Amino acid sequence: MKVLVIEDEKKLAAYVRRALTEHGYVVDVASDGVGGLHLARETQYDLILLDVMLPGMDGFSVLREIRRTDRVPVLMLTARDKIEDRVRGLHDGADDYLGKPFALSELLARVLALGRRSGLNSAANAGQNVLHAGDLELDLLRRRAFRGGTRLDLTAKEFTLLSLLMRKQGEVLSRLELAEQVWDINFNSNTNVVEVAIRRLRGKVDDPFPLKLLHTVRGMGYVLEDRTKNS
Structure with missing residues (x-):
């Protein structure tokens, strides 16, 4: 399973990348919205972890651009705890929402759940x-x-x-x-x-x-x- 992490907090991005790779995922990291969108368009990912507050291009804008051509599962990450922000993200096409700070166990559980929901872990895709x-x-x-x-x-x-x-x-x-x-x-x-x-x-x-x-x-x-x- 290949995952793209779009997160500008370097320590958090490194922490998430290390955790995911240790659980068998192949991970790419982008530190801004423009770079993340470029990777999302150039590479086929199974899941994208997308921060809301990004330099240059915020997560909502990145999500809308991704949804123009791709239905890859997207998990939004944000320090914002406002209901309207969550509703906005889901309305723009996010599949799930995780507020910061978060427990690693919850992140891994949500990643696995999104994989199951999208059929990545189904018998039909077992060969992958x-x-x-x-x-x-x-x-x-x-x-x-x-x-x-x-x-x-x-x-x-x-x-x-x-x-x-x-x-x-x-x-x-x-x-x-x-x-x-x-x-x-x-x-x-x-x-x-x-x-x-x-x-x-x-x-x-x-x-x-x-x-x-x-x-x-x-x-x-x-x-x-x-x-x-x-x-």
Whole structure:
């Protein structure tokens, strides 16, 4: 499930992004209305978290523009607690409303509920929630991973890293991309957090099995793919 967060409070945006990625979501972040609208138009998202008070273009305006062409579920975030603001957002096409400050558990519950309501988690779309690479299977909803029928014991961070690699299967991801999307940190060439995580993940996903799926592309990054299909 791919989520766009349009939020100008950097700490809150980072907090939400980290929480969602740790629960298996792929997250993009925009810090203003214009940038958020551009991403919404250029990329297909499963859900948008949209702040009301944004610089340049407020959330209501962004929502109206999105609704001209797209029915993607939108959850409005706002510090305003006025009934008329909530009514306005729902009238403009918002699917739900969450006031700030909010508990992380409530945010995650609403995100999951919107996914169910829009059919993202229905049986008809089950294939989108289970990823495969060779005999490796990743169930995004139940947060389980299996290799050759054997369940893998992954940490939350390892699950997030593996889900990103599997969603981008066959695509080489750099250390920078992995660091930003999984750890939400500014890349520091002196840190080896990515290498350590890849090594630990490889120890669980690849080392016990004859077919290797996680590959290092020297000088570029890492890629997950079943190379027997190309042989």
